[in-house]
Amino acid sequence: MNPPPMRQPQFVQLHREDRAAVHAELVAGLLAPQASLAPKYLYDPLGSRLFDAITALPEYYPTRTEAALLVAHGGAIAARLPQGATLVDLGAGNCEKAARLFNLLQPVRYVAVDISVDFLRTALQCLQRQFPALDMLGVGLDFSSELTLPPEAGTGPRLLFYPGSSIGNFTPRQALGFLRQVRAATQGGGLLIGVDLVKPLDILEPAYDDALGVTAAFNKNLLLHVNGLLGSDFRVQDWQHVAFFNQAHSRIEMHLQALHDLVVRWPGAERRFKAGERIHTENSYKYQASDFEALLREAGFSQTQAWTDERGWFAVFWAQA
Numbered sequence: 001m002n003p004p005p006m007r008q009p010q011f012v013q014l015h016r017e018d019r020a021a022v023h024a025e026l027v028a029g030l031l032a033p034q035a036s037l038a039p040k041y042l043y044d045p046l047g048s049r050l051f052d053a054i055t056a057l058p059e060y061y062p063t064r065t066e067a068a069l070l071v072a073h074g075g076a077i078a079a080r081l082p083q084g085a086t087l088v089d090l091g092a093g094n095c096e097k098a099a100r101l102f103n104l105l106q107p108v109r110y111v112a113v114d115i116s117v118d119f120l121r122t123a124l125q126c127l128q129r130q131f132p133a134l135d136m137l138g139v140g141l142d143f144s145s146e147l148t149l150p151p152e153a154g155t156g157p158r159l160l161f162y163p164g165s166s167i168g169n170f171t172p173r174q175a176l177g178f179l180r181q182v183r184a185a186t187q188g189g190g191l192l193i194g195v196d197l198v199k200p201l202d203i204l205e206p207a208y209d210d211a212l213g214v215t216a217a218f219n220k221n222l223l224l225h226v227n228g229l230l231g232s233d234f235r236v237q238d239w240q241h242v243a244f245f246n247q248a249h250s251r252i253e254m255h256l257q258a259l260h261d262l263v264v265r266w267p268g269a270e271r272r273f274k275a276g277e278r279i280h281t282e283n284s285y286k287y288q289a290s291d292f293e294a295l296l297r298e299a300g301f302s303q304t305q306a307w308t309d310e311r312g313w314f315a316v317f318w319a320q321a
């Protein structure tokens with residue numbers, strides 16, 4: 001008997017990073033009175049590896065708490081979710097998290113979405129060998145600006161998977177807009193999403209300012225990435241990593257703070273920074289479970305269910321379209 005033929009993953013690139021747009025966005029952020037750089041620029045090849053290292057830090061609880069929740073409540077989650085749906089993985093990266101759900105959810109198709117299909121090629125080809133019969137599609141799309149899946153993603157109900165509390169990078173208002181687009185994209189399915197919760201400061205802050213300094217390196221590496229994109233002359237040693245919980249906004253903020261007066265130059269312009277002046281690089285919103293549930297309802301989801309760990313640090317929500 002011959003083994004079943006192995007399928008090949010398909011790939012579609014829907015979005016191209018346009019150099020002029022990237023340049024304009026970076027310059028606008030650097031020249032604003034309160035300078036800022038978007039968190040998506042944290043993830044160049046080195047930044048992605050540093051983020052992987054963060055997920056292994058003792059202080060960084062979200063990744064392992066979420067993974068433990070998905071294992072502990074796997075049976076209950078599977079019972080609540082549609083079987084045989086198309087599993088759509090938002091921000092798939094190495095596809096590891098979603099692959100752990102395949103046996104549980106038995107999807108008919110796996111759609112991995114990330115900003116660039118190039119990140120998805122090796123991961124999907126490797127996964128296809130482990131799951132030869134599963135229909136796989138890689139989509140290159142900046143879903144944070146617009147979430148429209150290609151026709152190749154099929155007409156049946158979709159189970160969108162958005163783990164890791166990446167939703168925390170959006171303001172609650174932006175998150176609402178994003179969740180409405182997610183709901184429309186589910187085609188009657190639903191959303192499985194990981195959300196980080198409000199907790200004591202002495203747990204929250206070290207998660208973003210760890211003793212080894214990995215998060216500091218991750219934040220400062222943004223400057224090296226920007227130098228490559230813009231031709232700027234940021235020097236890592238001129239900047240300090242700052243991370244704190246902003247109670248009023250219920251968010252961790254990350255900044256880079258100038259250690260002394262300095263000038264950053266790039267082709268066409270420059271920006272002066274006074275000692276202590278900051279560049280805002282990331283927000284990571286923390287929710288009360290009840291507030292996030294209300295947000296899902298406001299986005300139009302009909303039913304929700306949450307699973308949380310016994311410390312109440314993290315929640316996995318199922319939201320039925």
Ligand code: AVJ
Binds near residue numbers: 283
């Ligand atoms: C990938 C956005 C979920 O906010 O916890 C980790 C990014 N920044 N440490 C988070 C991050 C600093 C992470 N997210």
